[in-house]
Amino acid sequence: MDSQAQTLARGLKILDLLADAGRPLTIAEIAAGLEVHRSIAYRLVRTLETAALVLRDSSGRYLPGPHLATLARSVAPDLQSAAPAVLQSLADELSMTAFLVVLDRTECVTLVTVEPRHVIASIAQRPGSRHSIFVGAPGVAIQSLLTSSERTSMGIAEPEQPEVAIARRDGFALSHGEVIPGVSAVAAPVRGAVRAAVAVLYITAEEGEVVNAVRAAASLLDRSNR
Structure with missing residues:
Protein backbone atom coordinates (compact mmCIF):
# COMPACT_ATOMS: atom_id res chain seq x y z
CA MET A 1 0.00 0.00 0.00
CA LEU A 71 -22.47 13.42 4.01
CA ALA A 72 -25.02 11.06 5.60
CA ARG A 73 -27.90 13.02 4.09
CA SER A 74 -26.58 12.16 0.63
CA VAL A 75 -26.96 8.41 1.30
CA ALA A 76 -30.14 7.26 -0.46
CA PRO A 77 -31.71 10.74 -0.16
CA ASP A 78 -35.06 9.75 -1.67
CA LEU A 79 -35.28 6.76 0.64
CA GLN A 80 -34.36 8.86 3.68
CA SER A 81 -36.92 11.48 2.69
CA ALA A 82 -39.74 8.97 2.33
CA ALA A 83 -38.87 6.81 5.34
CA PRO A 84 -40.00 9.00 8.30
CA ALA A 85 -43.64 9.25 7.22
CA VAL A 86 -43.87 5.55 6.31
CA LEU A 87 -42.17 4.49 9.54
CA GLN A 88 -44.32 6.81 11.66
CA SER A 89 -47.47 5.32 10.19
CA LEU A 90 -46.13 1.81 10.81
CA ALA A 91 -45.03 2.61 14.37
CA ASP A 92 -48.40 4.15 15.24
CA GLU A 93 -50.36 1.31 13.65
CA LEU A 94 -48.50 -1.38 15.60
CA SER A 95 -47.49 0.67 18.69
CA MET A 96 -43.92 -0.48 18.09
CA THR A 97 -40.59 1.14 17.28
CA ALA A 98 -40.08 1.08 13.50
CA PHE A 99 -36.77 1.63 11.76
CA LEU A 100 -34.96 1.49 8.45
CA VAL A 101 -31.61 -0.29 8.19
CA VAL A 102 -29.13 -0.24 5.32
CA LEU A 103 -26.23 -2.53 4.48
CA ASP A 104 -22.74 -1.31 5.36
CA ARG A 105 -20.27 -4.00 4.28
CA THR A 106 -21.42 -6.94 6.42
CA GLU A 107 -23.35 -4.92 9.00
CA CYS A 108 -26.85 -3.52 9.30
CA VAL A 109 -26.83 0.17 10.20
CA THR A 110 -29.96 1.93 11.45
CA LEU A 111 -30.53 4.93 9.19
CA VAL A 112 -33.91 6.19 10.43
CA THR A 113 -35.88 5.23 13.53
CA VAL A 114 -39.36 6.27 14.69
CA GLU A 115 -41.13 5.55 17.97
CA PRO A 116 -44.93 5.28 18.20
CA ARG A 117 -46.88 8.31 19.34
CA HIS A 118 -49.37 8.01 22.21
CA VAL A 119 -47.48 5.09 23.74
CA ILE A 120 -46.02 5.42 27.23
CA ALA A 121 -42.97 3.23 26.61
CA SER A 122 -41.37 1.59 23.60
CA ILE A 123 -38.13 -0.18 22.74
CA ALA A 124 -35.45 2.29 21.69
CA GLN A 125 -33.42 1.86 18.52
CA ARG A 126 -30.76 4.53 18.09
CA PRO A 127 -29.90 5.80 14.60
CA GLY A 128 -26.36 4.74 13.78
CA SER A 129 -26.59 1.53 15.79
CA ARG A 130 -25.27 -1.49 13.95
CA HIS A 131 -25.10 -5.25 14.11
CA SER A 132 -23.94 -8.09 11.90
CA ILE A 133 -26.12 -9.10 8.97
CA PHE A 134 -25.73 -12.67 10.21
CA VAL A 135 -28.01 -12.08 13.22
CA GLY A 136 -31.50 -10.66 13.58
CA ALA A 137 -34.42 -10.26 11.20
CA PRO A 138 -33.06 -7.12 9.48
CA GLY A 139 -29.84 -8.94 8.60
CA VAL A 140 -31.68 -11.91 7.17
CA ALA A 141 -34.01 -9.62 5.20
CA ILE A 142 -31.09 -7.74 3.69
CA GLN A 143 -29.23 -10.96 2.90
CA SER A 144 -32.29 -12.07 0.93
CA LEU A 145 -31.60 -9.19 -1.49
CA LEU A 146 -28.03 -10.27 -2.26
CA THR A 147 -27.12 -12.22 -5.35
CA SER A 148 -24.64 -15.08 -5.23
CA SER A 149 -21.97 -12.91 -6.88
CA GLU A 150 -22.55 -10.12 -4.35
CA ARG A 151 -22.16 -12.58 -1.48
CA THR A 152 -18.90 -13.79 -2.99
CA SER A 153 -17.52 -10.27 -3.49
CA MET A 154 -18.37 -9.45 0.13
CA GLY A 155 -16.65 -12.59 1.38
CA ILE A 156 -19.88 -14.12 2.68
CA ALA A 157 -19.68 -17.89 2.82
CA GLU A 158 -21.84 -20.03 0.58
CA PRO A 159 -24.26 -21.66 0.71
CA GLU A 160 -26.57 -19.14 2.34
CA GLN A 161 -28.47 -20.09 5.47
CA PRO A 162 -31.95 -21.65 5.02
CA GLU A 163 -33.67 -18.70 6.72
CA VAL A 164 -32.34 -16.39 3.99
CA ALA A 165 -34.01 -18.42 1.26
CA ILE A 166 -37.22 -18.50 3.30
CA ALA A 167 -37.13 -14.72 3.71
CA ARG A 168 -36.60 -14.30 -0.05
CA ARG A 169 -39.60 -16.54 -0.71
CA ASP A 170 -41.92 -15.02 1.90
CA GLY A 171 -40.79 -11.39 1.77
CA PHE A 172 -40.01 -11.10 5.49
CA ALA A 173 -37.82 -12.44 8.29
CA LEU A 174 -38.43 -13.10 11.99
CA SER A 175 -35.99 -13.22 14.88
CA HIS A 176 -36.34 -13.67 18.62
CA GLY A 177 -33.73 -12.34 21.04
CA GLU A 178 -30.83 -12.44 18.59
CA VAL A 179 -29.78 -8.78 18.83
CA ILE A 180 -31.57 -7.62 22.01
CA PRO A 181 -32.33 -10.34 24.59
CA GLY A 182 -36.06 -10.88 25.03
CA VAL A 183 -36.96 -8.71 22.04
CA SER A 184 -38.40 -10.00 18.78
CA ALA A 185 -38.19 -8.40 15.35
CA VAL A 186 -39.92 -8.58 12.02
CA ALA A 187 -38.15 -7.17 8.96
CA ALA A 188 -39.00 -6.92 5.27
CA PRO A 189 -36.50 -6.16 2.51
CA VAL A 190 -36.68 -2.85 0.66
CA ARG A 191 -35.82 -3.53 -2.95
CA GLY A 192 -33.85 -1.10 -5.07
CA ALA A 193 -30.45 0.49 -5.44
CA VAL A 194 -29.64 0.52 -1.71
CA ARG A 195 -29.75 -2.75 0.19
CA ALA A 196 -32.19 -1.96 3.01
CA ALA A 197 -34.96 -3.32 5.23
CA VAL A 198 -37.87 -2.04 7.32
CA ALA A 199 -38.16 -3.56 10.78
CA VAL A 200 -40.10 -3.32 14.04
CA LEU A 201 -39.24 -4.40 17.58
CA TYR A 202 -41.64 -5.89 20.11
CA ILE A 203 -41.95 -8.08 23.19
CA THR A 204 -45.22 -9.84 22.41
CA ALA A 205 -47.52 -9.44 19.42
CA GLU A 206 -49.72 -11.21 16.91
CA GLU A 207 -47.07 -11.94 14.30
CA GLY A 208 -49.43 -12.19 11.33
CA GLU A 209 -50.64 -8.62 11.79
CA VAL A 210 -47.08 -7.36 12.28
CA VAL A 211 -45.76 -9.18 9.21
CA ASN A 212 -48.45 -7.76 6.94
CA ALA A 213 -47.90 -4.20 8.15
CA VAL A 214 -44.11 -4.39 7.82
CA ARG A 215 -44.27 -5.86 4.32
CA ALA A 216 -46.70 -3.11 3.27
CA ALA A 217 -44.33 -0.42 4.60
CA ALA A 218 -41.38 -1.97 2.79
CA SER A 219 -43.38 -2.04 -0.43
CA LEU A 220 -44.09 1.68 -0.10
CA LEU A 221 -40.38 2.41 0.31
CA ASP A 222 -39.44 0.23 -2.67
CA ARG A 223 -40.67 3.07 -4.88
CA SER A 224 -38.24 5.57 -3.30
CA ASN A 225 -35.21 3.29 -3.49
CA ARG A 226 -34.34 3.70 -7.16
Whole structure:
Protein backbone atom coordinates (compact mmCIF):
# COMPACT_ATOMS: atom_id res chain seq x y z
CA MET A 1 0.00 0.00 0.00
CA ASP A 2 1.45 3.39 -1.00
CA SER A 3 1.70 6.23 1.52
CA GLN A 4 -1.34 8.14 0.24
CA ALA A 5 -3.55 5.06 0.32
CA GLN A 6 -2.28 4.22 3.80
CA THR A 7 -3.04 7.75 5.02
CA LEU A 8 -6.56 7.54 3.60
CA ALA A 9 -7.14 4.12 5.14
CA ARG A 10 -5.99 5.37 8.54
CA GLY A 11 -8.20 8.46 8.31
CA LEU A 12 -11.23 6.31 7.54
CA LYS A 13 -10.30 3.97 10.40
CA ILE A 14 -10.33 6.95 12.78
CA LEU A 15 -13.91 7.76 11.76
CA ASP A 16 -14.87 4.14 12.37
CA LEU A 17 -13.16 4.18 15.78
CA LEU A 18 -15.03 7.31 16.84
CA ALA A 19 -18.37 6.02 15.56
CA ASP A 20 -17.99 2.64 17.26
CA ALA A 21 -16.78 4.09 20.58
CA GLY A 22 -19.96 6.02 21.29
CA ARG A 23 -17.94 8.50 23.35
CA PRO A 24 -15.12 11.00 22.77
CA LEU A 25 -11.65 9.45 22.44
CA THR A 26 -8.22 10.74 23.39
CA ILE A 27 -5.32 10.87 20.96
CA ALA A 28 -3.75 8.00 22.90
CA GLU A 29 -6.86 5.86 22.39
CA ILE A 30 -7.00 6.72 18.69
CA ALA A 31 -3.30 5.93 18.28
CA ALA A 32 -3.81 2.60 20.04
CA GLY A 33 -6.74 1.78 17.77
CA LEU A 34 -4.64 2.55 14.70
CA GLU A 35 -1.53 0.91 16.16
CA VAL A 36 0.57 3.98 15.32
CA HIS A 37 2.59 6.57 17.27
CA ARG A 38 0.60 9.39 18.86
CA SER A 39 2.27 11.98 16.59
CA ILE A 40 0.97 10.19 13.49
CA ALA A 41 -2.52 9.91 14.97
CA TYR A 42 -2.47 13.60 15.85
CA ARG A 43 -1.57 14.66 12.29
CA LEU A 44 -4.37 12.53 10.88
CA VAL A 45 -6.92 13.85 13.35
CA ARG A 46 -5.93 17.46 12.65
CA THR A 47 -6.61 16.92 8.94
CA LEU A 48 -10.02 15.44 9.71
CA GLU A 49 -10.72 18.28 12.14
CA THR A 50 -9.98 20.86 9.44
CA ALA A 51 -12.63 19.21 7.26
CA ALA A 52 -15.14 19.18 10.18
CA LEU A 53 -15.20 15.39 10.05
CA VAL A 54 -13.90 15.34 13.62
CA LEU A 55 -14.53 17.70 16.56
CA ARG A 56 -12.56 18.29 19.75
CA ASP A 57 -14.55 18.71 22.98
CA SER A 58 -13.69 20.94 25.94
CA SER A 59 -11.50 18.24 27.47
CA GLY A 60 -9.46 17.78 24.28
CA ARG A 61 -11.04 14.48 23.31
CA TYR A 62 -12.30 13.81 19.80
CA LEU A 63 -15.72 12.87 18.46
CA PRO A 64 -17.43 12.68 15.04
CA GLY A 65 -17.84 16.09 13.40
CA PRO A 66 -20.88 17.81 11.85
CA HIS A 67 -19.78 17.37 8.25
CA LEU A 68 -20.49 13.65 8.62
CA ALA A 69 -24.18 14.53 9.00
CA THR A 70 -24.03 16.42 5.72
CA LEU A 71 -22.47 13.42 4.01
CA ALA A 72 -25.02 11.06 5.60
CA ARG A 73 -27.90 13.02 4.09
CA SER A 74 -26.58 12.16 0.63
CA VAL A 75 -26.96 8.41 1.30
CA ALA A 76 -30.14 7.26 -0.46
CA PRO A 77 -31.71 10.74 -0.16
CA ASP A 78 -35.06 9.75 -1.67
CA LEU A 79 -35.28 6.76 0.64
CA GLN A 80 -34.36 8.86 3.68
CA SER A 81 -36.92 11.48 2.69
CA ALA A 82 -39.74 8.97 2.33
CA ALA A 83 -38.87 6.81 5.34
CA PRO A 84 -40.00 9.00 8.30
CA ALA A 85 -43.64 9.25 7.22
CA VAL A 86 -43.87 5.55 6.31
CA LEU A 87 -42.17 4.49 9.54
CA GLN A 88 -44.32 6.81 11.66
CA SER A 89 -47.47 5.32 10.19
CA LEU A 90 -46.13 1.81 10.81
CA ALA A 91 -45.03 2.61 14.37
CA ASP A 92 -48.40 4.15 15.24
CA GLU A 93 -50.36 1.31 13.65
CA LEU A 94 -48.50 -1.38 15.60
CA SER A 95 -47.49 0.67 18.69
CA MET A 96 -43.92 -0.48 18.09
CA THR A 97 -40.59 1.14 17.28
CA ALA A 98 -40.08 1.08 13.50
CA PHE A 99 -36.77 1.63 11.76
CA LEU A 100 -34.96 1.49 8.45
CA VAL A 101 -31.61 -0.29 8.19
CA VAL A 102 -29.13 -0.24 5.32
CA LEU A 103 -26.23 -2.53 4.48
CA ASP A 104 -22.74 -1.31 5.36
CA ARG A 105 -20.27 -4.00 4.28
CA THR A 106 -21.42 -6.94 6.42
CA GLU A 107 -23.35 -4.92 9.00
CA CYS A 108 -26.85 -3.52 9.30
CA VAL A 109 -26.83 0.17 10.20
CA THR A 110 -29.96 1.93 11.45
CA LEU A 111 -30.53 4.93 9.19
CA VAL A 112 -33.91 6.19 10.43
CA THR A 113 -35.88 5.23 13.53
CA VAL A 114 -39.36 6.27 14.69
CA GLU A 115 -41.13 5.55 17.97
CA PRO A 116 -44.93 5.28 18.20
CA ARG A 117 -46.88 8.31 19.34
CA HIS A 118 -49.37 8.01 22.21
CA VAL A 119 -47.48 5.09 23.74
CA ILE A 120 -46.02 5.42 27.23
CA ALA A 121 -42.97 3.23 26.61
CA SER A 122 -41.37 1.59 23.60
CA ILE A 123 -38.13 -0.18 22.74
CA ALA A 124 -35.45 2.29 21.69
CA GLN A 125 -33.42 1.86 18.52
CA ARG A 126 -30.76 4.53 18.09
CA PRO A 127 -29.90 5.80 14.60
CA GLY A 128 -26.36 4.74 13.78
CA SER A 129 -26.59 1.53 15.79
CA ARG A 130 -25.27 -1.49 13.95
CA HIS A 131 -25.10 -5.25 14.11
CA SER A 132 -23.94 -8.09 11.90
CA ILE A 133 -26.12 -9.10 8.97
CA PHE A 134 -25.73 -12.67 10.21
CA VAL A 135 -28.01 -12.08 13.22
CA GLY A 136 -31.50 -10.66 13.58
CA ALA A 137 -34.42 -10.26 11.20
CA PRO A 138 -33.06 -7.12 9.48
CA GLY A 139 -29.84 -8.94 8.60
CA VAL A 140 -31.68 -11.91 7.17
CA ALA A 141 -34.01 -9.62 5.20
CA ILE A 142 -31.09 -7.74 3.69
CA GLN A 143 -29.23 -10.96 2.90
CA SER A 144 -32.29 -12.07 0.93
CA LEU A 145 -31.60 -9.19 -1.49
CA LEU A 146 -28.03 -10.27 -2.26
CA THR A 147 -27.12 -12.22 -5.35
CA SER A 148 -24.64 -15.08 -5.23
CA SER A 149 -21.97 -12.91 -6.88
CA GLU A 150 -22.55 -10.12 -4.35
CA ARG A 151 -22.16 -12.58 -1.48
CA THR A 152 -18.90 -13.79 -2.99
CA SER A 153 -17.52 -10.27 -3.49
CA MET A 154 -18.37 -9.45 0.13
CA GLY A 155 -16.65 -12.59 1.38
CA ILE A 156 -19.88 -14.12 2.68
CA ALA A 157 -19.68 -17.89 2.82
CA GLU A 158 -21.84 -20.03 0.58
CA PRO A 159 -24.26 -21.66 0.71
CA GLU A 160 -26.57 -19.14 2.34
CA GLN A 161 -28.47 -20.09 5.47
CA PRO A 162 -31.95 -21.65 5.02
CA GLU A 163 -33.67 -18.70 6.72
CA VAL A 164 -32.34 -16.39 3.99
CA ALA A 165 -34.01 -18.42 1.26
CA ILE A 166 -37.22 -18.50 3.30
CA ALA A 167 -37.13 -14.72 3.71
CA ARG A 168 -36.60 -14.30 -0.05
CA ARG A 169 -39.60 -16.54 -0.71
CA ASP A 170 -41.92 -15.02 1.90
CA GLY A 171 -40.79 -11.39 1.77
CA PHE A 172 -40.01 -11.10 5.49
CA ALA A 173 -37.82 -12.44 8.29
CA LEU A 174 -38.43 -13.10 11.99
CA SER A 175 -35.99 -13.22 14.88
CA HIS A 176 -36.34 -13.67 18.62
CA GLY A 177 -33.73 -12.34 21.04
CA GLU A 178 -30.83 -12.44 18.59
CA VAL A 179 -29.78 -8.78 18.83
CA ILE A 180 -31.57 -7.62 22.01
CA PRO A 181 -32.33 -10.34 24.59
CA GLY A 182 -36.06 -10.88 25.03
CA VAL A 183 -36.96 -8.71 22.04
CA SER A 184 -38.40 -10.00 18.78
CA ALA A 185 -38.19 -8.40 15.35
CA VAL A 186 -39.92 -8.58 12.02
CA ALA A 187 -38.15 -7.17 8.96
CA ALA A 188 -39.00 -6.92 5.27
CA PRO A 189 -36.50 -6.16 2.51
CA VAL A 190 -36.68 -2.85 0.66
CA ARG A 191 -35.82 -3.53 -2.95
CA GLY A 192 -33.85 -1.10 -5.07
CA ALA A 193 -30.45 0.49 -5.44
CA VAL A 194 -29.64 0.52 -1.71
CA ARG A 195 -29.75 -2.75 0.19
CA ALA A 196 -32.19 -1.96 3.01
CA ALA A 197 -34.96 -3.32 5.23
CA VAL A 198 -37.87 -2.04 7.32
CA ALA A 199 -38.16 -3.56 10.78
CA VAL A 200 -40.10 -3.32 14.04
CA LEU A 201 -39.24 -4.40 17.58
CA TYR A 202 -41.64 -5.89 20.11
CA ILE A 203 -41.95 -8.08 23.19
CA THR A 204 -45.22 -9.84 22.41
CA ALA A 205 -47.52 -9.44 19.42
CA GLU A 206 -49.72 -11.21 16.91
CA GLU A 207 -47.07 -11.94 14.30
CA GLY A 208 -49.43 -12.19 11.33
CA GLU A 209 -50.64 -8.62 11.79
CA VAL A 210 -47.08 -7.36 12.28
CA VAL A 211 -45.76 -9.18 9.21
CA ASN A 212 -48.45 -7.76 6.94
CA ALA A 213 -47.90 -4.20 8.15
CA VAL A 214 -44.11 -4.39 7.82
CA ARG A 215 -44.27 -5.86 4.32
CA ALA A 216 -46.70 -3.11 3.27
CA ALA A 217 -44.33 -0.42 4.60
CA ALA A 218 -41.38 -1.97 2.79
CA SER A 219 -43.38 -2.04 -0.43
CA LEU A 220 -44.09 1.68 -0.10
CA LEU A 221 -40.38 2.41 0.31
CA ASP A 222 -39.44 0.23 -2.67
CA ARG A 223 -40.67 3.07 -4.88
CA SER A 224 -38.24 5.57 -3.30
CA ASN A 225 -35.21 3.29 -3.49
CA ARG A 226 -34.34 3.70 -7.16
